Amino acid sequence: MLRILITTGLLLAAFSATAAEPAAHAADPDKVSRGRYVALIGSCNDCHTNGFAPSGGKVPESQWLTGSNLGFSGPWGTTYPSNLRTKIGAMDLATWKAYARTLTTRPPMPYWALNEMSDADLEALWSFVNSLGPAGEAVPAGLPPGQEPAGPVVRFPAPPPPESAGKP
Ligand code: HEC
Numbered sequence: 001m002l003r004i005l006i007t008t009g010l011l012l013a014a015f016s017a018t019a020a021e022p023a024a025h026a027a028d029p030d031k032v033s034r035g036r037y038v039a040l041i042g043s044c045n046d047c048h049t050n051g052f053a054p055s056g057g058k059v060p061e062s063q064w065l066t067g068s069n070l071g072f073s074g075p076w077g078t079t080y081p082s083n084l085r086t087k088i089g090a091m092d093l094a095t096w097k098a099y100a101r102t103l104t105t106r107p108p109m110p111y112w113a114l115n116e117m118s119d120a121d122l123e124a125l126w127s128f129v130n131s132l133g134p135a136g137e138a139v140p141a142g143l144p145p146g147q148e149p150a151g152p153v154v155r156f157p158a159p160p161p162p163e164s165a166g167k168p
Helices: 002-020 029-041 044-048 084-089 093-102 111-115 119-132
Strands: 071-074 077-079 153-155
Touching: 029 044, 029 119, 084 119, 093 111, 093 119
Parallel strands: 071 153
Antiparallel strands: 071 077
16 A cells, blocks of 8 residues: 555656646747737837837847847836846746736836736746747846946936926
C-alpha cells in the first residue's frame, strides 16, 4: 500500500512538474492571434515600440514591444516604456496575471486598463509576447522630477492650476 502511495506521489509530482514547465509557452495559435489583437487595440505598441505611431504602425512584428528610448517627461519626472518582450517573457502565466492586476506606474502608462483586462486577454497577451520571444535592450532608467533627460523626450505641460479646471 505504502509503495502504491509513493508511486502515485511520484507520478503526481512528475505530472505537476511537466504542467508547470514552459510547455505552457508552446503557442496556442488562437491565443497568440488574440494576444496580437489585444496588443494592437490596447495601443501598447504606440509607446512600447520605437517608431510605431510615427510610422502608422509600420514596424515589423519582430520589433514589437521591445521598449522605447523616447521618454515621457512631465511633473512625474521622465519615464521610458519598458521592454515588454523581456519583462513579460521572464514571468510565468500566474505571475504575469497577478502582476498585471496590481501594477501601478508613473504616467503616461494606462496601468488601470491593464488592471481590468480579462483573464483570457491577459493570457492571450502573454502568449503573443512569448511567441515573439525576448528581443531588444533594456530602456533607460526613469528619472525623478527636476532631472534633465539626456535623450529625446515627449514633454507634457504641468497640469493647469485647480482653480482654472473646467474653464476655457
Ligand atoms: C501612453 C504610452 C503607453 C501606452 C499606451 C502603454 N504603455 Fe505601458 N508603460 C509606459 C511607460 C512610460 C511605462 C514606464 C512607467 C514607469 O516607469 O513608471 C510603462 C510601463 C509598463 C509596464 C511596467 C513594466 C515594468 O518595467 O515594470 C507594463 C507591464 C506595461 N507598461 C504594459 C503595457 C501594455 C500591456 C500596454 C497595452 C495594453 C501598455 N503598456 C500601453 C507607456 C505606455
